[in-house]
Amino acid sequence: MKCPFCNNLDTKVIDSRAMDEKNVIRRRRLCEVCEKRFTTYERLENVPIMVIKSNGDREVFDRDKLFGGIMKSCNKRPISLTQIETIVDEIENSADREISSKVLGEMVMDKLKNVDQVAYVRFASVYRQFKDIDTFMKELSKLLSENEKQQD
Secondary structure (H helix, E strand, C coil), X not given: CCCCCCCCCCEEEEEEEXXXXXXXXXXXXXXXXXXXXXXXXXXXXXXXXXXXXXXXXXXXXXXXXXXXXXXHHCCCCCCCXXXXXXXXXXXXXXXXXXXXXXXXXXHHHHHHHHHCHHHHHHHHHHHCCCCCHHHHHHHHHXXXXXXXXXXX
């Protein structure tokens, strides 16, 4: 950190404290050349994730919207809120700063497939907009063949 008094680059931290806001750290520093003290504040830069919709529109990632969609697919299933929160956290933390809604949906389906296959099929039926029973059956057949391969 550059000293604001003499522009020296050799400063040391003599005290660090988290502020009331969770994302701010206050650091008390000492310049090793002019020996003056100064304070700096570090803040976590919060760059929002942008979701690129299928029509090309962009919107800010909405964690609650994702959580709600997963909750609906897990309704009356033996899946805890902690498991759902973990799925949302993993997706949010691994997503690029810009992500297509298609990739986002595929990420959710991959996570749900490993947690609960019924929730996976429910989510897939809405996400992939199954138009008829044949489309639904194709997805179930694909899921069953994947299960058979894993058991072998």
